Amino acid sequence: MASNQPFELRWGIISTGKISRCFVRDLQVNPKSRNVHDVRHKVIAVGSRNLATAEEFANVYDRSIKAYGSYADVYADKDADAVYIGTPHTYHYENALDAIKAKKHVLCEKPVTLNAAELRSLLDAAKKQGVFFMEALWTRFQPLTLEVKKIAESGVLGEPVALQADLSSDCRLHELPKTHRLLDPYLGGGALLDLGPYPLVWAILALYEHPSNKNSRPSQVTGAMLKTRLTGVDRSTSFIVTFDAAPSSASNTLATQAVLSCNIHAADYQTGVVIRYERGVIVVTAPIYCPKSFTVQYYAEGKPGVVVKEETRRFEYVGTGMHFEADEVARCVRDGKAESELWGHDKSLLQMEIFDEVRKQGGYEFPPGVEKMV
Numbered sequence: 001m002a003s004n005q006p007f008e009l010r011w012g013i014i015s016t017g018k019i020s021r022c023f024v025r026d027l028q029v030n031p032k033s034r035n036v037h038d039v040r041h042k043v044i045a046v047g048s049r050n051l052a053t054a055e056e057f058a059n060v061y062d063r064s065i066k067a068y069g070s071y072a073d074v075y076a077d078k079d080a081d082a083v084y085i086g087t088p089h090t091y092h093y094e095n096a097l098d099a100i101k102a103k104k105h106v107l108c109e110k111p112v113t114l115n116a117a118e119l120r121s122l123l124d125a126a127k128k129q130g131v132f133f134m135e136a137l138w139t140r141f142q143p144l145t146l147e148v149k150k151i152a153e154s155g156v157l158g159e160p161v162a163l164q165a166d167l168s169s170d171c172r173l174h175e176l177p178k179t180h181r182l183l184d185p186y187l188g189g190g191a192l193l194d195l196g197p198y199p200l201v202w203a204i205l206a207l208y209e210h211p212s213n214k215n216s217r218p219s220q221v222t223g224a225m226l227k228t229r230l231t232g233v234d235r236s237t238s239f240i241v242t243f244d245a246a247p248s249s250a251s252n253t254l255a256t257q258a259v260l261s262c263n264i265h266a267a268d269y270q271t272g273v274v275i276r277y278e279r280g281v282i283v284v285t286a287p288i289y290c291p292k293s294f295t296v297q298y299y300a301e302g303k304p305g306v307v308v309k310e311e312t313r314r315f316e317y318v319g320t321g322m323h324f325e326a327d328e329v330a331r332c333v334r335d336g337k338a339e340s341e342l343w344g345h346d347k348s349l350l351q352m353e354i355f356d357e358v359r360k361q362g363g364y365e366f367p368p369g370v371e372k373m374v
């Protein structure tokens, strides 16, 4: 007989830094507050390089969380169904691989790995072990994003013709130690890997996923990087992703470009995301990783640029918004899926391939030994 109880996913948390804390706070938000009744979450363990830090974490969030002084203890915990990885970029590969080898389902922070080769290796391992694997690209799962996608694919605006997205933040680089993860090349520092996933997720959602693209890869990726003199990592990166399969494909009608940028040395100018269509525009308000509103402008029949109707949609919920990706993991695990249909392996891989190309053109090489697979 089917149970009416929500499916409970039991989480082990890897590391006690800023984003792990944010994620756990979201896991503790009552799912009913976001109208979710089919799944729920329980944090059962946390692992840190330092036992005292793990104990402090458990004391803050829930005294029943088992505190471990190593990550390995979390992977070995039989009560954990899934593991969340919140370590700096350069550790994602080895942490995820260890979790997968222990047959845990994995949600790994963005950027999922340092390069496409590392990701391919993880995907092979996840397949072999029969576990679910997903990059924690939380923006993709938010209700606003799902609504934008619905409108974009309804056909009412026609085909996408151009997209612009920027994510910038004045990270006060001169005040940071050179060993900070944003600055240190040994931790995969720089704007592209830290902020780049967000402009790109909108391009993947609106262009790559658009039905008229028929899942075709971009025809061209062009990138430029400006490095900080502090440590040589990219302080500002701009990249253009072009989709144009024609004339080789009769079925793919998409011909468009995404102009994307990210910067860790400039305050956000609130540009957000602008997606231009044949018959209107969608403007997603900043911050683009967690927007709370978007506006659709509709053009007059046969008069591009002449706005006849404008609608703004606002979204509110309890928490930061990371619980939506956690709900997706829980549903996929419950249903025995290997990957999410919303942010599947192909999209993370496309992202890492684009980043590899942009780093190549921008001349950003990690120090020897940092990439575990090349």
Ligand SMILES: NC(=O)C1=CN([C@@H]2O[C@H](COP(=O)(O)OP(=O)(O)OC[C@H]3O[C@@H](n4cnc5c(N)ncnc54)[C@H](OP(=O)(O)O)[C@@H]3O)[C@@H](O)[C@H]2O)C=CC1
Pocket (backbone or CB within 6 Å): 015, 016, 017, 018, 019, 020, 047, 048, 049, 050, 053, 054, 086, 087, 088, 089, 091, 109, 110, 111, 136, 138, 181, 193, 194, 289
């Ligand atoms: N989804 C989102 O919105 C965000 C995602 N992120 C992503 O999360 C990851 C972590 O970022 P964030 O939480 O800001 O980073 P923090 O520096 O705040 O935390 C990282 C944690 O990783 C552990 N760690 C393991 N090895 C190292 C090391 N050599 N140096 C430093 N820390 C180490 C530490 O935990 P311990 O000591 O307990 O082992 C540390 O607290 C990044 O990959 C980033 O891209 C970051 C911010 C927002």
Ligand SMILES: O=C1OC[C@@H](O)[C@H](O)[C@H]1O
Pocket (backbone or CB within 6 Å): 169, 194, 195, 289
């Ligand atoms: O993922 C992120 O989103 C928000 C930013 O402030 C942070 O640096 C980044 O890691």
